[in-house]
Amino acid sequence: MAPSAQLQRAQAAVKAMKLIGFDQAKAKAVLKKLLKVYENNWEYIEAENYRLLADSILDDQESVDPEVNGTDAAASDAPEVSRKRLRHRQEDSDHFPLTVEAAEETSPQRPKLVRSPEDHPTNFRGKMIKPVEAQCPHDGEGSSLSPHAIRKNGLTREKAPQNSHNCQELSPVSGRVVPRMTRSNNPANVPYFEKGKSSSLVMQERDKHEPCGTSGNLICYKEPKMEPDTEVPRDIVAVGSSSNTDMSVDEVPCYISDNYMPIALPPPYGIPSGTAANHGTARKGGFLWANASTGANSQDAPINENEKHLKVSVQKETRFCTNTDIASSITGEVKLSLSSDCSDFRMPSIESVFKMVEDRCLKSYKILKPDFSLMNLMKEICQCTVDLAAESSKDEQEEARKVIPLLEPLKRAQSPSPSHGMVRRSSAGSLDLVPLEIPREGLNSHGGINGIQENSAPESSGHNVSQSLAIIPQEDHAVSAPHPPHDENDIAKGEERVRISLINEFTSEKFPAYFHYIARNAVYQNAHVNFSLARIDDEDCCLNCFGDCLSAPIPCACTRETGGEFAYTLDGLLKAEFLNECISMNRDPDKHHHIYCKDCPIEKSKNEHMPDACKGHLVRKFIKECWIKCGCSKQCGNRVVQRGISRNLQVFFVADVKGWGLRTLEELPRGAFVCEYVGEILTNIELYDRTIQKTGGARHTYPVLLDADWGSEAGLRDEEALCLDATFYGNVGRFVNHRCFDANLVEVPVECETPDHHYYHLAFFTTRKVEALEELTWDYGIDFDDRSHPIKAFKCLCGSRFCRDRVRSS
Numbered sequence: 086m087a088p089s090a091q092l093q094r095a096q097a098a099v100k101a102m103k104l105i106g107f108d109q110a111k112a113k114a115v116l117k118k119l120l121k122v123y124e125n126n127w128e129y130i131e132a133e134n135y136r137l138l139a140d141s142i143l144d145d146q147e148s149v150d151p152e153v154n155g156t157d158a159a160a161s162d163a164p165e166v167s168r169k170r171l172r173h174r175q176e177d178s179d180h181f182p183l184t185v186e187a188a189e190e191t192s193p194q195r196p197k198l199v200r201s202p203e204d205h206p207t208n209f210r211g212k213m214i215k216p217v218e219a220q221c222p223h224d225g226e227g228s229s230l231s232p233h234a235i236r237k238n239g240l241t242r243e244k245a246p247q248n249s250h251n252c253q254e255l256s257p258v259s260g261r262v263v264p265r266m267t268r269s270n271n272p273a274n275v276p277y278f279e280k281g282k283s284s285s286l287v288m289q290e291r292d293k294h295e296p297c298g299t300s301g302n303l304i305c306y307k308e309p310k311m312e313p314d315t316e317v318p319r320d321i322v323a324v325g326s327s328s329n330t331d332m333s334v335d336e337v338p339c340y341i342s343d344n345y346m347p348i349a350l351p352p353p354y355g356i357p358s359g360t361a362a363n364h365g366t367a368r369k370g371g372f373l374w375a376n377a378s379t380g381a382n383s384q385d386a387p388i389n390e391n392e393k394h395l396k397v398s399v400q401k402e403t404r405f406c407t408n409t410d411i412a413s414s415i416t417g418e419v420k421l422s423l424s425s426d427c428s429d430f431r432m433p434s435i436e437s438v439f440k441m442v443e444d445r446c447l448k449s450y451k452i453l454k455p456d457f458s459l460m461n462l463m464k465e466i467c468q469c470t471v472d473l474a475a476e477s478s479k480d481e482q483e484e485a486r487k488v489i490p491l492l493e494p495l496k497r498a499q500s501p502s503p504s505h506g507m508v509r510r511s512s513a514g515s516l517d518l519v520p521l522e523i524p525r526e527g528l529n530s531h532g533g534i535n536g537i538q539e540n541s542a543p544e545s546s547g548h549n550v551s552q553s554l555a556i557i558p559q560e561d562h563a564v565s566a567p568h569p570p571h572d573e574n575d576i577a578k579g580e581e582r583v584r585i586s587l588i589n590e591f592t593s594e595k596f597p598a599y600f601h602y603i604a605r606n607a608v609y610q611n612a613h614v615n616f617s618l619a620r621i622d623d624e625d626c627c628l629n630c631f632g633d634c635l636s637a638p639i640p641c642a643c644t645r646e647t648g649g650e651f652a653y654t655l656d657g658l659l660k661a662e663f664l665n666e667c668i669s670m671n672r673d674p675d676k677h678h679h680i681y682c683k684d685c686p687i688e689k690s691k692n693e694h695m696p697d698a699c700k701g702h703l704v705r706k707f708i709k710e711c712w713i714k715c716g717c718s719k720q721c722g723n724r725v726v727q728r729g730i731s732r733n734l735q736v737f738f739v740a741d742v743k744g745w746g747l748r749t750l751e752e753l754p755r756g757a758f759v760c761e762y763v764g765e766i767l768t769n770i771e772l773y774d775r776t777i778q779k780t781g782g783a784r785h786t787y788p789v790l791l792d793a794d795w796g797s798e799a800g801l802r803d804e805e806a807l808c809l810d811a812t813f814y815g816n817v818g819r820f821v822n823h824r825c826f827d828a829n830l831v832e833v834p835v836e837c838e839t840p841d842h843h844y845y846h847l848a849f850f851t852t853r854k855v856e857a858l859e860e861l862t863w864d865y866g867i868d869f870d871d872r873s874h875p876i877k878a879f880k881c882l883c884g885s886r887f888c889r890d891r892v893r894s895s
């Protein structure tokens with residue numbers, strides 16, 4: 086053989102040994118001797134992934150006292166010892182017929198596991214799990230089996246060259262596809278991983294001669310063998326190395342439970358292979374956390390009668406094509422995901438994965454309660470991560486508080502401009518949007534305050550803390566949470582029926598400042614929002630309807646709110662008459678009816694003890710949609726808003742001052758529902774308390790009052806005077822920018838769940854046909870002329886020729 090070829094093969098052999106944990110020098114020394122003994126016959130040495138070499142090294146380690154004899158002693162008798170070992174294993178193979186191999190670290194492909202009885206009729210009695218690509222060392226898909234695994238599993242072969250032959254013949258690197266077996270011809274429902282399908286689960290027929298439950302029946306899924314004495318291993322044993330921490334970054338242990346074909350469970354997304362998380366926490370609480378990108382992940386693992394600890398090689402390069410969130414902390418800051426590196430990966434349902442793992446855990450670890458939930462455990466992991474992170478930031482806040490006095494008295498009564506940041510209808514019918522002031526407390530690492538990105542104020546670095554500003558801790562609120570991750574391909578993270586992409590073509594600001602996407606309103610704390618069915622009287626719903634109420638000859642009871650007529654057309658659009666009325670209310674509020682409440686929540690929040698008289702609230706037109714107590718179907722034409730966003734929308738960066746905005750990527754007809762304004766449901770007082778905490782020039786503000794019916798009730802309780810704040814939690818509605826007068830969206834109150842009008846949905850409908858790529862705008866109703874609000878929220882740049890701000894300035 087040409088020297089260079091020799092060298093290459095030698096290097097490959099040493100590398101393979103290194104991959105499974107052998108010392109390189111030792112491997113070289115033993116290899117040299119083997120070559121001598123076998124007269125450079127590489128076939129023997131390379132067979133079965135250098136089995137001979139591995140065995141010889143092991144023998145060398147066992148039989149030779151290195152202190153005295155060094156490595157030399159191994160060489161002379163290595164072949165003999167190996168042959169003995171082989172004979173032993175031939176016998177053992179009846180009981181331990183499986184092999185496991187791993188992908189070479191440079192291989193982008195995971196080795197595919199097949200189990201195909203007919204492929205290996207003699208050696209493995211039809212029960213082999215064979216990583217196809219990894220069988221032959223020449224194929225560049227080098228695989229590894231830890232020395233420990235080799236010993237424990239007692240892998241069988243008659244003679245190395247024979248297996249080498251088998252390997253080439255039966256398990257070519259590419260091309261062979263194991264035929265899918267149907268469930269019907271698979272009585273044991275044994276899952277295995279189909280070659281070429283990476284992780285796709287298919288059913289493989291079990292050897293009918295092998296009764297389930299024998300030691301050889303290791304792939305039995307339905308009746309796993311119980312091991313009463315199985316101890317939950319505290320840590321994963323890093324086989325082939327002295328401890329876990331000794332492992333190379335290319336190796337990760339995976340624990341294989343008895344009697345199961347493990348499925349591939351990759352590590353949490355974002356944890357790079359080789360990190361402590363991979364090594365140390367790969368199997369927390371006894372769960373399998375094998376790395377899908379390991380090549381020889383758990384699916385490839387051999388299983389024997391005892392608990393197995395296998396070490397598999399991890400590919401350095403990982404391509405994640407599938408990414409599925411499986412658990413999250415309450416507010417979504419920390420998530421656990423499953424990823425796959427294969428394009429044709431078909432993710433099994435998370436429920437089935439959890440079920441399988443839970444079953445295994447219950448069987449293996451008897452200390453688990455029957456109601457043990459893996460999902461809860463995962464969520465707990467996420468939440469603990471958040472809590473621990475919060476603890477450290479709390480410490481920082483404590484430090485800040487020592488320096489900055491709390492100005493609690495600034496709350497409520499002493500504040501001259503209490504409705505900071507709040508949008509509300511003024512007496513003139515317009516909405517007042519009063520600016521927020523940003524406190525200097527709670528400045529976080531994102532340059533924001535308690536999670537709010539603060540871009541405009543130069544002193545927002547957090548070090549120039551002004552004593553004149555209020556410092557009100559709000560540890561309990563999500564604003565202290567870290568910035569949640571966003572997906573530019575879908576900022577809604579799958580919460581909506583459609584994806585909503587995000588794009589910034591102008592600046593480096595990749596994502597909007599802190600906020601967490603929610604598709605439905607959520608109560609922050611004290612808001613009294615009672616969705617109970619009992620509150621909905623029979624006459625407030627259409628109990629006896631069926632299918633689509635819009636097609637029924639007589640309008641259903643739900644039209645009571647809209648004068649016995651549906652607000653929607655058969656095409657799902659808002660009827661012109663209804664729409665015109667809503668537009669008119671927004672554009673010309675003075676022409677519409679107002680109600681003046683006795684104890685106006687707005688005035689009360691300004692001055693609790695001596696509130697001013699109510700400035701009036703516009704009496705709005707409501708849509709009442711059919712809901713779950715109704716007899717009609719979810720597809721009923723009188724259920725539009727509750728079905729959520731269906732249009733192709735995009736969040737895009739408009740300009741520096743305005744920030745982000747929302748646009749449509751498709752043409753929208755007049756009267757089309759676009760989206761809701763979704764946020765946290767706060768009481769008016771909560772909003773007040775919250776907004777005075779963030780005093781000082783927040784770039785954007787997001788609260789909206791739900792005051793459409795405040796005037797109709799004499800004594801509105803605090804917990805019934807509600808608003809929506811989309812600052813921290815919200816949907817795409819929070820990105821809709823303001824346009825004076827001729828905005829292309831109009832907001833309409835929509836009632837679904839509650840018969841009263843304390844709580845309702847605020848839905849945006851198009852006021853006209855909107856072209857694709859047009860920005861969507863909404864008239865916030867800001868009265869720029871209202872001098873009672875000393876600071877207006879923003880300098881309006883709506884560009885409308887009817888701009889109220891421009892008129893005022895000029």
Ligand SMILES: C[S@@+](CC[C@H](N)C(=O)[O-])C[C@H]1O[C@@H](n2cnc3c(N)ncnc32)[C@H](O)[C@@H]1O
Binds near residue numbers: 821823
């Ligand atoms: C509900 S948010 C809209 C989304 C916001 N642009 C963002 O980037 O998150 C309202 C804020 O957007 C900005 N904004 C909206 N309309 C504007 C306009 N016509 N001119 C200037 N700023 C505007 C203001 O800062 C306002 O407080």
